[in-house]
Amino acid sequence: MSFAPMLESDVTSWSGESDVVVVGFGGAGACAAIAAADEGASVMIVEAASASGGSTALSSAEIYLGGGTKIQKAVGYEDSVEDVFGYLMASNGPQADASKVRAYAEGGAEHLDWLMSLGVPFKASELKERAMMALTDDCLLYTGSEKAWPYCEQYKPAPRGHNLEVEGDNGGPLLTKILLQQVEQRGIDIHYETRALRLIVSCHGPQQRIVGLAVRQNMQEHYFRAGRGVVLCAGGFIMNEDMVREYCPQFLDNKTQIGNPNDTGTGIQMGLSVGGRVINMHEGFLSLPFYPPATLTFGIFVNGQGQRFINEDAYHGRIGSFLVNQSYPVYLILNVEDYGNYETESWLQAPVVATGESLEELVSELDLPTGQLERTIERFNEDVSERVDRLFHKDISWLKTLEAPFVALDCTPGAGAFFPCFTLGGLDTTVDGAVRSVHEGVIPGLYAAGRTACGVPRRGDGYASGSSVGDATFSGRMAGRSVAVEESL
């Protein structure tokens, strides 16, 4: 499918006009629309689905923010902008964008205030368990690897996942509902079941400016004029198999692509089609959601060499990203007593591959080099007895002697374990959300936010839950604010 832009001069009649046209009504699009409207712009949203929410609605909608948010302070955490900045720079690796991370760290507390001002509820409380998400209405939880090595030695940890005040895994729907109300209150023009087809440009070539959007509604093409600009908030591309094969084929075999069905890269393709630059297209979130039950963290992961390869108290996404680069098989070795409620509580779906009343029995059922698991466990148990994980620095609260009876879960990709993934590459944008051109500067009249852009989260092995919804709402707001004050056509 081609997203080649059309010329304004080929538009026979406009079906509508507003200062700002937002493509996509997920978390990023909603916040872009609200922010643009609050700057006084007239705003229109086009959304392919028949309801709002996008992938945000499907998520837990934790929001990763720090630097001393209202909730952090109320609960008693001192978190500094510099610790947020340092942690995000380190965990997002050499490709971290310092200007975006800086804005996100410095603006974190204020962004939470803004969300609260819209009516998004957060309770001044904390969930202390190691959890994939809060199923209570408690707010703060650790959603990254802040307390885990090596980051814990570099930056002062604080919980930065802000869970909405709602029972169960219902943050996404609640956030979506509130954002929808806010959009509706502002009289923003919403077009559901409207598929963005291509951007409309003033001309081809160096004078090009984005002036509108062609869409399909009810089998008919319509053209909407955007007086100040278009904001692409159409999600990532994990649901577009051709694009995944082209840019990040490691996310195909034995992985589960998560997101909403319209995460097909439409926004990225439209940006590319008018000369936008894409970056970080090979990267994505790739997780092994092995807790709950948190007690599985007492176990050790071993690779095809029978060696440990990570501190098991790291965030599940970091573990998944490390895991896929090991020699296979990969097993999680546990005391049976820590297996706990695995069968009812776990998302992991990794099959039990062996059990053993003794280590010998366990080993006999595993496909590992002779004698190596025994050495690995002996070493680990020595470290446990000395209360220090000398190899991987797993926190002492997670150190526990491995002893029979044992159970081993097969976490090898393809063996059954759940490896959810989504993309972290997209249009290169300024901190204000303007889309960078393959030539110099930015593309006049074009903005992008959320997973259509390449934002704060940039690496699977450094990802933290809540950084996508955090980044989507934050970058959407920034883009909405900026496009609203573009010079009008």
Added chain:
Amino acid sequence: MSFAPMLESDVTSWSGESDVVVVGFGGAGACAAIAAADEGASVMIVEAASASGGSTALSSAEIYLGGGTKIQKAVGYEDSVEDVFGYLMASNGPQADASKVRAYAEGGAEHLDWLMSLGVPFKASELKERAMMALTDDCLLYTGSEKAWPYCEQYKPAPRGHNLEVEGDNGGPLLTKILLQQVEQRGIDIHYETRALRLIVSCHGPQQRIVGLAVRQNMQEHYFRAGRGVVLCAGGFIMNEDMVREYCPQFLDNKTQIGNPNDTGTGIQMGLSVGGRVINMHEGFLSLPFYPPATLTFGIFVNGQGQRFINEDAYHGRIGSFLVNQSYPVYLILNVEDYGNYETESWLQAPVVATGESLEELVSELDLPTGQLERTIERFNEDVSERVDRLFHKDISWLKTLEAPFVALDCTPGAGAFFPCFTLGGLDTTVDGAVRSVHEGVIPGLYAAGRTACGVPRRGDGYASGSSVGDATFSGRMAGRSVAVEESL
């Protein structure tokens, strides 16, 4: 610097015209020019430097080809197209391009014949040592990880590095000289010290066709018309710090960017500027050239956990790529007797960080978790005594008991060891070299080859020496042949 294209209608006068304009006179550009000329096209080459050769001239110019080349057969190796195809698909990972790998595997023997028909000399002989390059005039050598696990278990190995018949590390200059003679013999119009500035297009927008090239010569701009097309053979982008920071920042700190000074991504930027698509921009060759002396292969690499992480008989590029993703420090632990002529023969430059008349003494000088190196060596020595490396399957010919006196080299990035790197991303092209568009199909009149395109080699951890010059000459030829028969303007 902007590479935005210029319009044909803005060209006041043409300084020259030919069917084909080739940008860059390295290995790819030379072969593109020769192939196009041999199809009957008039050809012009523009080259920024004052001589030909590009990065090919600086290389050893091994040429990675297999599937039963004349030399392989003469030396007595049976190598099949399917083994070449299988090995290259596996070693280039999920991002391998099956159509390019297929053409390269099937066309390998014929490509060597073609080079020989141009006068490139290859001797029917083999260099049996494990070497980074042949310093003799022998031809065949193993230049990848074909004999190393895991590939040795998957595809029948054969040496595929074809070294030119010349003493010393002089393959690059010799290949360059021969290709230059062949270009000159064909009366191809060569413009040295001529910098490509931007492509000239028939118009902006969907009817765009590439019709020429703007260049700077002697401080003046000139315009060359290309009746059938332009072939971008301007190298990779490892010398462009901004682009490296944008696309593959892992190649900055503590790495040595290798190539010629004009590997600044000019070709890729020009391709982007007219709507070309780039892929695999994050990847590159990244090596730890730790042999010669080959005896260092008897040692073991250990990471910050004191664990081995690779079979040390793998290709140096595979080892470098694995190494940088370990916890640091990384050491190479050796018997002193295998240290051999390290100080005079080695390229590695890794400092001796410790020596020991006993293991205890060695360990006391290293920054490793207590007790772990002892375990690792004990395990390794047990495997050596049983003639099988159960963990990493290093070939038995490289298994030797580790025993005092020891020496340890510090191979941690930043400690002094040499980590040469270059890029493996570029314009996405068809197997014929046509540049794929961000819209559908290809860009009329635009081709790319060598490191300006994303070709056969796609991963640092699967790279084989000779695959860049092999791919450059092969893809250059394919592009030259194809552009020559494009419909004329």
